[in-house]
Amino acid sequence: MKRFLLFSGIFVVAVVCFLVPCSLAQVEIVIWHMEQPPHRVEQFQRTIDAFNKENPNVRVRQVVLDWMEAYTKVMAAIAAKQQPDLMFTIPDFTTAVKPSGAVQPVDEIFQTLDEKYKFFESAVEPYNYDGHYWAIPVYGMVHMLWFRKDIFSKFGLDPNNPPKTWEELLESAQRIGKSGEIYGVGVPASKHMYTDQAIYTFMITNKAEDLFDESGNLVFDNPRTVQAYAFYKELYKLSPSDASVWTWAEPQLAFNTGKMAMAIEKGQFLLPFEEESGVPGTNLGCAVVPIPQNGQRGSIYYSNGVMVLTKDQSKLEAIKAFLSYLFDPEVNGEWLAGMEPGLFLPVTEATMNSNAFWSNKVVSQYRDHVELMIEQSRFGKLFGFTKGRVNPDIGKISGQNILAQVVQKVCLENMDPAEAVKWGQSEMLKALQRKK
């Protein structure tokens, strides 16, 4: 009997010793994202730490990349089977990574979250094709016209009546630029995503938003696109000389330091405006992007999303837990507003109505601007994702910044806009036909 009890005891201890570590084993989730500014990384870490504390069985870890290296790194990681479990993305990036086979459909996660928090259709649409959802949208970004009210006043322009048409935009920029002290406007001509986005915003307002027709044929080369490029060139002439190498930081600095009166950009100006400009926030103006005659209201809008790159079941469970934590309206509101108030716009109705989002100091200070951006999002479009269709090869066009390359042809090489657009169409065709 004693021997039986002894063996039973040893057996129970062995089982407990085996099971306890199993139940305590942590599942690690690695997230790659491209939000490099330190305050964004810190805010994300705060959110991750709070989740990790509430979920001791899961450990979420963030890895920060540059957008410039994101394509390269994720492809190399997928080839080496060392990809992250989650990766932040934008719609065309998803189409570029998807052929690798690593991107997993997220239908189930999406439906669960959508039932609870209700995603905006415009945020979801670019990730829904081939019968599945390929990423969960996490925040939206939209282009606006930003203008300095103090500079407008200085040059006799009405600070409460910003330009509404292309003509007014050009006139205001010329009037300010004539002084030689301040650039009237700044539009980029670098071979960069920023330039792609800026020119596309003008294409949208001129009703040239469709790169493809209903049958999937490339229709970039059309008179409305040419008009948009011709107008863009006029604005470029009034821009700072180094706009041909601008990335994200330079225009913001030029605007906030008062060297430039207007910019077409997303909402990242809000947070640093007072500190960098040295003037009260009331001098920061925000308006919808001016439209041409017979044009339409609109600007580039796209949602950043998160892709799932793992098939591991235990990781998938942990990812579900993390995402449902992240989308809780109060957590989500605080996260978005803390990451970059004004730049990161909510993509769910629940977060839109959350107190955490609107109570953020910067968001509440510029509430009118943020509300206008959210309203403008409804008129937003994204190249390759219009007319409810998704062109799976759009990543090949955006990856090579062909829209921006056409800008360079027009603005830097003085090529006739019609010829440059024709060149752009042929480059796009080459990129699309490269697939063998």
Place this chain on the structure above:
Amino acid sequence: MERRNAIFGIVLVVPLLLWLVITIGYPLVLCVKLSFLNVEFIGEIGSFVGFSNFVEVLKEDILWFSLLKSLVWTIGNLLLQTGLGFFAALVLNVNTKATRFIRSWVVLPWILPTVVLAIMWRWMLSGTFGVINYLLIRLGLVSAPINYLGSVKEAMGALVFINSWRWFPFISVLLLAALQSIPQELQEAAVIDGANGMQVFRYVTLPALRPVMSVLGVLGPLLTFNVFDVIWMLTQGGPSKATYTVPVLIYERGFKAFAMSEAATVSILSFVFLLVFVAVYLKLTRLNVGEYMEQ
């Protein structure tokens, strides 16, 4: 005993050979293999397409355009770096308190990380905020800011200058070491024989530098031709392809256009081009060395 020594020698060499096979041989074989497939993304299996990638790539104007840009880049760099390096070495060879101090600090640009160097120059050359434009305007030398990195005409020159600024200390240190190895007696003897400063330089100093120059003559073009980081960080091959060298073409083809096989094909062509250059160079320099020995 001899056999034992031979085996010992082989044992010593094997790790290095293995290392070379793993780090150079294997990637090279993979690259050649990729160039005969139609792979778009790394990791794809692809199918055999024979020489069609080579035919397609060789037909493209952009290959020849980027090769021309690479030649301009390489020659520009070599001329400027060698000129600056030579001048700096001659100055630093004079033994004074100041030159002893400068010798320690001249290598600073060379040891700067590329990222730091790129950001530093980007801001210094900025048309809106750059200190260089600010000074030029304040001094009345220019009336409007010069768009160094953003202008089709200026960008290549600016890049060549920045890269040369970075690498000339390396060349000057190598040349300085060679200069300091020239026996003082040789120069003194030449002076006693009636040679003037120019003749001492032409007939004593320059021949003594020839071995170092020969090595630099092959390493310099190879290293410079393959530079990617500085160009990518400062201009990404732009503006409007003004600095679109072969390494930029390879990178864009592979990771922006997602045509990995075509990128591998351009790499192989570039490898062959450099191989031919090295072969020709070695043949020519060997002849020169022979002539020099005969003299």
